[in-house]
Amino acid sequence: MCTDCGCGERPADPHGHDHLHDHDHPHGHDHPHDHDRDDQVRQHDRDGTLTIRRRILQDNDDLAAQLRVEFARQNVYVVNVVSSPGSGKTELLQRTMAELRPDVRVAAVTGDLATENDAKRLGTAGAPVRQILTGTMCHLEADMVADAIADWDLAGIDVLFIENVGNMVCPSGFDLGEDLRVMLVATTEGEDKPLKYPTLTLTADVAVISKIDLAEPVECDVDLLASNLDEVRPGIEVIRTSAKRGDGIDRWLDLLRTRMVAKAAAPVG
Amino acid sequence: MHELTVAIQIRRGLETELASDEGTLVADVVRVQVGALSGIVPEALQFAWPHAVADSATLGSARLDIDWVDVQLLCVACNDVYTLTEFRSLRCPHCRSPDVEIIAGDELDIASVDVRERARDLS
Numbered sequence: 016m017c018t019d020c021g022c023g024e025r026p027a028d029p030h031g032h033d034h035l036h037d038h039d040h041p042h043g044h045d046h047p048h049d050h051d052r053d054d055q056v057r058q059h060d061r062d063g064t065l066t067i068r069r070r071i072l073q074d075n076d077d078l079a080a081q082l083r084v085e086f087a088r089q090n091v092y093v094v095n096v097v098s099s100p101g102s103g104k105t106e107l108l109q110r111t112m113a114e115l116r117p118d119v120r121v122a123a124v125t126g127d128l129a130t131e132n133d134a135k136r137l138g139t140a141g142a143p144v145r146q147i148l149t150g151t152m153c154h155l156e157a158d159m160v161a162d163a164i165a166d167w168d169l170a171g172i173d174v175l176f177i178e179n180v181g182n183m184v185c186p187s188g189f190d191l192g193e194d195l196r197v198m199l200v201a202t203t204e205g206e207d208k209p210l211k212y213p214t215l216t217l218t219a220d221v222a223v224i225s226k227i228d229l230a231e232p233v234e235c236d237v238d239l240l241a242s243n244l245d246e247v248r249p250g251i252e253v254i255r256t257s258a259k260r261g262d263g264i265d266r267w268l269d270l271l272r273t274r275m276v277a278k279a280a281a282p283v284g
Numbered sequence: 285m286h287e288l289t290v291a292i293q294i295r296r297g298l299e300t301e302l303a304s305d306e307g308t309l310v311a312d313v314v315r316v317q318v319g320a321l322s323g324i325v326p327e328a329l330q331f332a333w334p335h336a337v338a339d340s341a342t343l344g345s346a347r348l349d350i351d352w353v354d355v356q357l358l359c360v361a362c363n364d365v366y367t368l369t370e371f372r373s374l375r376c377p378h379c380r381s382p383d384v385e386i387i388a389g390d391e392l393d394i395a396s397v398d399v400r401e402r403a404r405d406l407s
Contacts, residue, residue, distance in 0.1 A: 065399055067395065069297050071293050152286075188322065213321075217374065247372070248374055
């Protein structure tokens with residue numbers, strides 16, 4: 016168990032996480048498809064065993080689905096950036112927001128256990144930014160994002176960046192309603208990082224290798240790092256960047272712009 | 285790494301499912317399915333469980349049974365299913381084809397619960 020985590024203790028969480036959804040659970044309900052784990056059904060057996068079909072993180076998944084619908088309705092493209100601590104999420108986003116800002120209305124929420132430092136850094140570009148302080152929690156959940164953006168006018172935002180808490184394990188299980196999940200891995204972390212954290216690599220849509228300007232001094236074989244990403248997740252798009260020097264940033268921005276346009280053109284619902 | 289969150293979500297899920305029977309049932313065994321790709325460590329979840337349900341009248345004394353599910357890949361090229369003891373790659377372990385489908389191993393589900401009626405207080 017992660018001693019940093021203590022996820023249940025959330026004294027700073029004002030809304031108490033009380034998802035009292037009014038789901039109906041009709042007994043003996045038939046499933047039209049064979050993958051019935053997506054549904055909820057409960058049947059009383061004679062021996063006192065209740066069969067329950069429910070995902071453990073279903074409350075989060077339900078809220079993420081609601082957020083996704085709202086983001087689509089308001090035409091907001093949402094990017095969830097996940098990596099270990101110190102791999103350069105804030106640096107990449109700071110540069111990305113500054114570069115996009117002349118013609119794209121950007122906003123960001125950033126999750127950290129403590130301090131507002133990242134929000135201050137991201138805010139230097141002048142875009143709306145909100146810090147989510149998770150206290151002891153090692154990842155963001157959909158309700159934290161929903162709370163953070165509750166008073167924002169989404170109609171005035173084209174792209175929302177969500178900078179997750181630095182962690183390569185926990186965020187992978189939590190859908191935040193994003194369109195794009197970006198996994199960041201720095202050359203300073205070593206070539207085998209994708210192999211060590213296959214679950215996150217599996218859930219990422221795009222991989223960004225950061226700090227390629229440091230590859231040489233830390234003796235990182237960037238080709239090997241890229242091929243390890245492709246080994247876990249064959250065909251994953253890999254972008255090699257240095258947010259400091261500017262390498263790969265154009266390609267990264269092109270990818271974002273292309274995906275944004277594709278989403279805007281897609282029918283809602 | 286977030287097993288206490290997961291344990292609490294199991295409790296909340298069961299409280300939702302059992303809401304109509306609130307206060308009349310006691311659970312003895314809760315069964316969950318945890319896939320190898322879920323990122324959950326069974327021992328840590330087991331450790332967190334009693335803390336998550338300590339003050340629950342229904343679940344407070346329930347044992348947690350964790351059904352661990354290995355990753356199974358269906359390879360379209362081989363037309364065969366492979367069970368992996370350790371997930372390393374989304375490629376067929378036999379022919380290396382990337383044309384595979386995960387058919388098991390990403391579970392994080394509540395499966396069932398053994399309940400009995402709470403003994404009536406006759407005093």
